[in-house]
Amino acid sequence: MKTYRIRKPKIVVIGGGTGLPVILHGLRDQSADITAIVTVADDGGSSGLLRQSINMSPPGDLRNVLVALSDMPQMYEDIFQYRFKEEDNFLANHTIGNLIIAAMSEMKNSTYEAIQLLSKFMHVDGHIYPxxxxxxxxxxxxxxxSNATGESVIAKERKKIDYVYVTNTADGKxxxxxxxxxxxxxxxxMIVLGPGSLFTSILPNLMIKELGEAVCKSEAEVVYICNIMTQKGETEHFSDAEHVKVLHNHLGKQFIDTVLVNTEPIPEDYIDPDVYDEYLLQVKHDFKGLRDEGCRVISADFLELKDGGVFHDRAKVVDELFRLVFGAKY
Incomplete structure (x- = not known):
């Protein structure tokens, strides 16, 4: 059930991956004025194949955000998210939603326009922009x-990343x-970063020069939702403070106001390594390091355990975000 207020706070969420839709779904239920800014750097799986085949922006993260902000019936959502089996020849591993976005992108000659049209078609409550x-x-x-190119390649190198940057795929500009x-x-x-892969879901957006500068100059509360787990090939052995330091170093400024940190321990041997093979260890805490980065720290039990995986509890996270945005602005 949605909670209605006289004034909807304008909340911009920036990122990609599987964590972003979880938070967006919770914000939608709280009747916020939501804008999702979604990465278009994915070059793996179904998204990567479609991007190469018809010269479009990768649809996967956009598809998941469309579903998170849509009020369409569950049956429609299940169809939109259906992924063909590996043995289905040229359709293998493609989702119906990705194919629909690809078709609309070709029809409109623009993935941006396709997402705006699909947002109306799917009764999206909010705004979605690549x-x-x-x-x-x-x-x-x-x-x-050394160097690596491609979101799907970088983590496989299993090397410490100094920094990342983005270029236009078509011309390198x-x-x-x-x-x-x-x-x-x-x-x-309020501007919310994450949760999501630090180097491959969050930073690709902020490395767009004008976008990163706009976040740094914003008078809004900037909140970073720190990942619960470190990730193979990206943030191995990172503390929460190291996540924030990487963001600050990339943008050349301490721009994050508040960090949400989960303090609830994960039960030993809970995570299913066959399904969640990118997870390594629970993120270590360094509260002094976070304060040295100029951040207010909100630490609490934000943990949800589900189906052998580790997630943020969207209700708890969103409740905290609303306490912050109304405390800061109203």
């Missing part, structure tokens, strides 16, 4: 001086933000 209207390629420079992205950030009461 971070850029062109596909972008993620690059990483490692601490040993700097990436421009999509329409309405910058104005949404400027008008926001």
């Amino acid at each position: 971070a850029s209207e062109q596909s972008m390629t993620l690059h990483a420079k490692f601490s040993d001086g 700097p990436v421009k933000p999509a329409r309405k992205v910058i104005s949404s950030i400027r008008e926001a009461d």
Whole structure:
């Protein structure tokens, strides 16, 4: 059931991956004025194949956000999210939703326009914008001086990442933000980063120069939802403070106001390694390090255990976000 207020707070959520839809779904239920800014750097799986085949922005993260903010019946959602089996020849591993977004992108000659049209069709409560209207390629420079190109490749290197940057996939030039992205950030009461992969879901958006600058200049409360688990090939052995330090170093400024940190321990041997093979260890806490980065720290039990996986409890996280946004603005 939605909670209605006289004034909906304008909350911009930036990221990608599987964590973003969880938070968006919770915000939708609280009747916020939501804008999701979604990464378009994915080059693996169904998204990667479609991106190569018809020169479109990768649809996977956009598809999951559409579903999270839609009020369509569960049966429609199940159809939209259905993934073909591996043995289904050229349809193998594609989701119906990805194929629909691909078709609409080709019809409208724009993934941006396709998402706006699908948002109306699916009764989306909020705004969904790809971070850029062109596909972008993620690059990483490692601490040993080597480089890697491609979101799906970087983590497989299992090397310490010094920094990441993005280029326009088509011509290698700097990436421009999509329409309405910058104005949404400027008008926001709160900007939420994550949860999601630090180097491959969150930073690709912030590495779009104008987008990152807009977040740094914003007067809104900037909240980072720290991951619960470290990730193979990205944040191995990272503390929560190290996550924040990477974000600050990339943008050259201490721009995060508040960090949400889960303190509930995960039961030993709970995680199913066959399904969640990218998870390593629970993120270590360094509260002094977070304060040294200029952040207010909110630590609590934000943990949800489900189906052998570790997730953020969306109700608890969203309750905290609303306490912050109303305390800061009203």
